[in-house]
Amino acid sequence: MTKPASKTVPRPAARPNYVSTTNACKLCTPLGASLAFRGVEGAIPFLHGSQGCATYMRRYIISHFREPVDIASSALGEKNAIYGGGPNLKKGVLNVMKKYEPTLVGVATTCLTETIGDDVPMILHEFRKEFGDLDLPDIVHVSTPSYSGTHTDGWHGAVRSLVEQLCVDKAAPNGRVNILPNMVSCEDIRHLKDICRDFGVHATILPDISETLDGPALEDYVKIPSGGTPLAEIREMSGARASIELGRCLPAKTGGVSLEAAFGVRNHRIGLPMGLRESDRFLETLEEATGTPMPRRYELERGRLVDAMVDGHKYVFGKRAVVYGEEDLVAGLCAFLAEIGVDVVLAGTGSQGRGLDRAVAEVTGGVARISPEVRQGVDFHDMAAEAETLKPDLLIGHSKGYTYARGWNVPLVRVGFPIHDRFGGQRRLHLGYKGALELFDRIVNTVLEKKQADSDIGYGYM
Amino acid sequence: MNTGILEERKDQIHRAGEGAIDIACNRDSLAGAVSQRACVFCGSRVVLYPIADALHLVHGPIGCAVYTWDIRGALSSGPELHRLSFSTDLQEKDVIFGGEKKLEAALDELIDRHAPKAAFVYSTCIVGIIGDDIEAVCRRVSESKGIPVLPVQSEGFKGNKRAGYLAACKAMSRLVGTGDTSGISPVSVNILGDFNLAGEIWIVRDYFRRMGVEVVANITGDGRVADLARCHGAALNLVQCSGATLDLARMMEEQYGIPFVRVSYLGIEDMADSLYQVADFFRDKDPGIVGRTQELVRDELSMLMPELARYRLDLAGKRVAMYVGGSFKAFSLIKAFRHLGMKVVVAGSQTGTAEDYAELEQIADPGTIIVDDANPLELSAFIKEKDVDLFVGGVKERPIAHKLGVGFCDHNHERKEALAGFAGMLNFAREVHASAMSPVWNFVPRRAARVAESGEEAVND
Ligand code: SF4
Ligand code: SF4
Numbered sequence: 001m002t003k004p005a006s007k008t009v010p011r012p013a014a015r016p017n018y019v020s021t022t023n024a025c026k027l028c029t030p031l032g033a034s035l036a037f038r039g040v041e042g043a044i045p046f047l048h049g050s051q052g053c054a055t056y057m058r059r060y061i062i063s064h065f066r067e068p069v070d071i072a073s074s075a076l077g078e079k080n081a082i083y084g085g086g087p088n089l090k091k092g093v094l095n096v097m098k099k100y101e102p103t104l105v106g107v108a109t110t111c112l113t114e115t116i117g118d119d120v121p122m123i124l125h126e127f128r129k130e131f132g133d134l135d136l137p138d139i140v141h142v143s144t145p146s147y148s149g150t151h152t153d154g155w156h157g158a159v160r161s162l163v164e165q166l167c168v169d170k171a172a173p174n175g176r177v178n179i180l181p182n183m184v185s186c187e188d189i190r191h192l193k194d195i196c197r198d199f200g201v202h203a204t205i206l207p208d209i210s211e212t213l214d215g216p217a218l219e220d221y222v223k224i225p226s227g228g229t230p231l232a233e234i235r236e237m238s239g240a241r242a243s244i245e246l247g248r249c250l251p252a253k254t255g256g257v258s259l260e261a262a263f264g265v266r267n268h269r270i271g272l273p274m275g276l277r278e279s280d281r282f283l284e285t286l287e288e289a290t291g292t293p294m295p296r297r298y299e300l301e302r303g304r305l306v307d308a309m310v311d312g313h314k315y316v317f318g319k320r321a322v323v324y325g326e327e328d329l330v331a332g333l334c335a336f337l338a339e340i341g342v343d344v345v346l347a348g349t350g351s352q353g354r355g356l357d358r359a360v361a362e363v364t365g366g367v368a369r370i371s372p373e374v375r376q377g378v379d380f381h382d383m384a385a386e387a388e389t390l391k392p393d394l395l396i397g398h399s400k401g402y403t404y405a406r407g408w409n410v411p412l413v414r415v416g417f418p419i420h421d422r423f424g425g426q427r428r429l430h431l432g433y434k435g436a437l438e439l440f441d442r443i444v445n446t447v448l449e450k451k452q453a454d455s456d457i458g459y460g461y462m
Numbered sequence: 463m464n465t466g467i468l469e470e471r472k473d474q475i476h477r478a479g480e481g482a483i484d485i486a487c488n489r490d491s492l493a494g495a496v497s498q499r500a501c502v503f504c505g506s507r508v509v510l511y512p513i514a515d516a517l518h519l520v521h522g523p524i525g526c527a528v529y530t531w532d533i534r535g536a537l538s539s540g541p542e543l544h545r546l547s548f549s550t551d552l553q554e555k556d557v558i559f560g561g562e563k564k565l566e567a568a569l570d571e572l573i574d575r576h577a578p579k580a581a582f583v584y585s586t587c588i589v590g591i592i593g594d595d596i597e598a599v600c601r602r603v604s605e606s607k608g609i610p611v612l613p614v615q616s617e618g619f620k621g622n623k624r625a626g627y628l629a630a631c632k633a634m635s636r637l638v639g640t641g642d643t644s645g646i647s648p649v650s651v652n653i654l655g656d657f658n659l660a661g662e663i664w665i666v667r668d669y670f671r672r673m674g675v676e677v678v679a680n681i682t683g684d685g686r687v688a689d690l691a692r693c694h695g696a697a698l699n700l701v702q703c704s705g706a707t708l709d710l711a712r713m714m715e716e717q718y719g720i721p722f723v724r725v726s727y728l729g730i731e732d733m734a735d736s737l738y739q740v741a742d743f744f745r746d747k748d749p750g751i752v753g754r755t756q757e758l759v760r761d762e763l764s765m766l767m768p769e770l771a772r773y774r775l776d777l778a779g780k781r782v783a784m785y786v787g788g789s790f791k792a793f794s795l796i797k798a799f800r801h802l803g804m805k806v807v808v809a810g811s812q813t814g815t816a817e818d819y820a821e822l823e824q825i826a827d828p829g830t831i832i833v834d835d836a837n838p839l840e841l842s843a844f845i846k847e848k849d850v851d852l853f854v855g856g857v858k859e860r861p862i863a864h865k866l867g868v869g870f871c872d873h874n875h876e877r878k879e880a881l882a883g884f885a886g887m888l889n890f891a892r893e894v895h896a897s898a899m900s901p902v903w904n905f906v907p908r909r910a911a912r913v914a915e916s917g918e919e920a921v922n923d
Contacts (some may be wrong), residue, residue: 051499147552
């Protein structure tokens with residue numbers, strides 16, 4: 001086994017340093033913030049900027065979740081852009097209050113309002129003073145210019161703002177555990193909840209999009225879907241026994257970090273529980289935080305996963321995969337793929353400076369047969385230029401890689417966000433032993449399907 | 463539930479037959495109202511996007527470009543440059559020091575890489591604020607690369623989608639008149655405002671071929687730069703949809719004396735009418751054209767009508783709500799639904815004009831709700847009030863309908879099903895039927911309760 005060395009230094013080969021971006025592998029910052037705000041009970045996301053940004057993001061998110069996604073906007077016009085967007089922000093929040101009756105308005109800036117320099121905290125302060133006689137909702141704001149970050153920064157920024165702006169007092173110890181789950185699917189959140197329940201601990205999961213972005217059919221159109229992290233619980237996060245934040249590529253300052261700094265809530269920063277070892281780590285952390293040993297159910301799940309990995313290892317061994325998407329998802333996938341003998345030949349992300357290279361080296365260490373090439377701040381054009389010579393057998397990532405998969409005649413295993421060309425993206429499970437098992441079945445079956453399709457003979461027994 | 467209409471939006475909603483129509487429109491969306499509308503940039507992008515051999519570079523931060531990456535169903539019979547998403551992905555330092563250098567370098571690089579026939583550079587909100595002179599950059603690159611490099615002044619905040627249509631038309635008008643028009647038939651047209659969604663323009667072009675009409679340029683579905691350059695050689699402009707390309711047709715009328723007619727390829731009457739209008743226009747130059755057109759329509763209808771009759775059996779009496787981009791489309795849809803025995807009870811659009819709405823009220827049944835620039839809460843309230851069976855709209859409207867247990871048909875730029883022409887009408891009927899008649903509606907709570915109450919077997923009977 002070769003010891004994987006991380007590729008922290010840029011490749012010496014003359015890799016062109018493109019100025020333009022072609023088919024970006026990232027989304028903009030307020031989109032991440034909007035998604036996170038959608039995971040708070042009674043909340044409505046509000047983008048301070050021109051109408052277009054909010055509408056575009058809505059349609060993008062709706063196509064994945066197939067749920068109504070109402071994102072308000074201050075709908076700035078030309079005059080506001082010149083004289084400042086304050087009046088529209090205030091008016092917009094009032095209108096949203098009238099129509100939606102939210103308990104929280106999550107205000108995120110856009111490139112426009114960042115550039116004209118609107119001082120959102122100040123405007124909101126004025127707003128609270130001016131309309132203090134009304135029954136005002138909580139208003140949390142986050143600064144999300146897209147020219148300095150990606151959607152994951154928006155997500156983590158919003159989570160941190162929620163914690164810092166709502167959880168301002170030390171709450172009485174409540175025996176809970178805070179989980180900051182990162183940008184995972186609705187099904188992933190449901191699974192995390194199940195696990196915590198089985199450990200006998202009440203988890204405050206922030207944000208919790210499991211219901212708000214995957215709701216049931218109902219009698220009536222609801223303005224704000226039920227579910228989401230209750231505001232009261234966010235306020236009491238300071239009384240939790242520990243926080244667990246999932247992600248090895250998080251910004252230095254996060255909700256978990258500030259809870260630890262302000263209230264001494266022990267913060268565990270571990271990777272997304274994807275694959276065997278990262279899931280082990282998650283359950284160990286839960287054991288440590290709760291003092292409860294791993295319930296038998298998970299021993300069985302773990303056992304089934306290992307059993308399946310053994311049964312299926314030959315189908316996937318040595319397959320070459322290109323993996324792309326959000327940093328932490330990519331790191332998690334690399335962790336699991338290393339465990340099943342799939343060689344990640346390229347791991348790419350559109351974000352930069354979040355340490356994906358280090359994370360990948362950490363999670364694949366000891367098992368990976370080769371050390372994956374890690375590319376940060378890349379678009380699909382960059383990745384394609386490299387991938388063509390790497391001859392992958394598989395692409396693993398969101399729907400936007402489909403054209404490339406099709407061009408190279410290799411299958412695409414769809415994970416993460418957005419899944420725009422398949423059904424049920426929000427219900428895909430990636431986390432825990434169960435998620436790993438589901439992913440394993442899918443990867444093996446994808447390889448089998450491809451083999452079957454490429455074969456001249458119609459074998460019905462593979 | 464408080465679905466009351468916001469005071470400031472009341473004059474954007476009208477009920478047909480209840481007094482004179484005086485609907486407010488073309489104003490900025492209301493802050494906090496969760497408008498379904500996009501921005502100026504969106505309008506420009508919609509119109510120019512299908513020009514397949516041009517480079518479309520979005521100058522701005524990344525979002526504006528990613529959200530418009532290959533989301534439309536506009537097909538090309540050749541190059542597919544339009545399906546890639548190019549951006550300058552402005553970073554903080556560009557915002558501080560200006561993005562002109564980056565834009566120029568990006569254009570250089572992309573033009574070398576893809577050898578496009580022309581390049582469109584879209585300006586987004588932030589570019590308007592930092593004040594990049596994209597006009598100057600485009601001029602420089604145009605000179606150095608020897609292809610037209612056209613700025614599109616589409617800063618999102620400078621109005622709504624309609625302003626974007628105008629910006630797109632202005633950009634295109636710079637190409638018009640630059641090519642050689644020799645060899646163009648006197649019986650010739652340009653097709654404006656069709657975007658070749660799911661190959662619709664190919665259906666329409668086939669009709670014109672059978673009529674003996676030459677199509678000089680598709681503007682912009684399956685569009686080519688060279689065709690745009692010589693389209694001023696055509697005898698007539700056909701403008702589909704009121705909003706998008708009317709401005710270009712007007713410019714061409716002024717500058718080159720080319721008359722235009724407004725047409726629609728949706729639904730039976732409008733499709734046939736459009737073809738007859740063209741035949742009529744050319745009857746002096748080509749006396750046989752009227753006969754050929756009649757024959758064409760007869761042939762098509764003889765295939766179509768029996769099929770439609772089958773769907774009508776199931777669909778008669780069902781109620782439809784629609785919320786579309788341009789209101790011109792709404793006229794055609796109302797008529798198309800009548801062929802299926804269905805009644806349109808809500809008709810709204812993002813960007814209708816006062817004249818459009820007045821015309822809409824003329825053909826709408828009394829009581830029909832006419833709305834400009836709606837939002838999810840209003841739309842859901844209308845759906846319930848009018849108890850509709852089918853909603854026609856775009857991606858953002860779909861989950862609203864579905865949550866209320868109402869069938870939905872996509873009728874926006876993202877669709878992958880051809881709905882234009884006679885063949886399209888059949889596709890349309892099929893899709894409407896599949897949406898409205900599915901047994902799933904029996905199980906949706908809002909309607910399941912009603913089924914139980916009335917003891918009926920199925921909602922759709
Ligand atoms: S302007 Fe900024 S916030 Fe708006 S869509 Fe573009 S990148 Fe996103
Ligand atoms: S930044 Fe402006 S141009 Fe870009 S999507 Fe937003 S409103 Fe439209």
